[in-house]
Amino acid sequence: MTHETTSARSITVANAGLDVLEHVLSYYIRTLNIAVSRDLDDKLEGLEVAKGTGKITTLLLVDRHPGIRPSVIAQLILRDRSAMVRLVDHMEEDGLLTRKADEQDNRAQGLFISHKGKQLAAQIRPIVVKQSRDFFSDITDQEHRMLTSILERTYRRIAGLNGNGETGR
Template sequence: MDARSKTPPTSITEVTLDVLEDTLSFYIRTMNIAVSRDLDDKLEGLDVAKGTGKITTLLLVDSHPGIRPSIIAELILRDRSATGRLMEQMEDHGLITRRQSSTDSRVQELYITEKGAALAARIRPLVTEQSRDFFKFISPEEQQQLMDILKRAYRRIVGLP
């Protein structure tokens, strides 16, 4: 059988997504676009909007003073070069500071600034709320299911127990 249609579709309701209809990675990828766009809107103008990594970095540095860029790199799934540029950008914005470690001069220690701490405090509720609101039409039980499974996947991929 062939799913090919005879006349061109004139509305999205006449379209099927071919094999993507049942492909989990397709939904992850498209939902990422939607949820990231919504998050950017909610954080507009806030110095951590746009792109993945800024929020995680800010919260990690705030919660773990002295954390190293290479650890953040592993957790946000970026390489060291991308992470380095991210740190530089956040330092330029006055959110974090970088210090050379006294015990191993190759490594840097990251510390939050006052401005960074204030921003962290401000975005924590926003980030939580955005996720909850965005998935509002999915029941809390299913949201939890979804998160449990994805959390397991994430932890496995970054190498957490």
């Protein structure tokens, strides 16, 4: 049917409707994700934790909860254990943290932050917070808080931070 009349050049970024996606939350989450991730990477350039939510979250979690286990972090960042292993490998190589076998449970291990890791964590915290705030510059503080708390709800369910846990893989 339609294929000739609509002059292609009239379809610009500014006037192209997104079809149903315009009202689909997941579309914005998915798209904004790539933008916000890119932006964050820039802000973190050179800091050994660029790329991926994983490193940052892991660093902060280990700093905050000495002895936390890889598998727990994996659940929180929604990755599988194998991905987690590599993450820890890298971070250990970079001297940000260390593994220590758990004394009670020999198959488990605990993660501990290094001095260098601690400093990096301290350095990163303000950057991460500010980045998020700056990125969503056209959102009021109130809206920002609201979004955060609403999304937190879904996140907690998915990650199993609520009642009991499902793995939501």
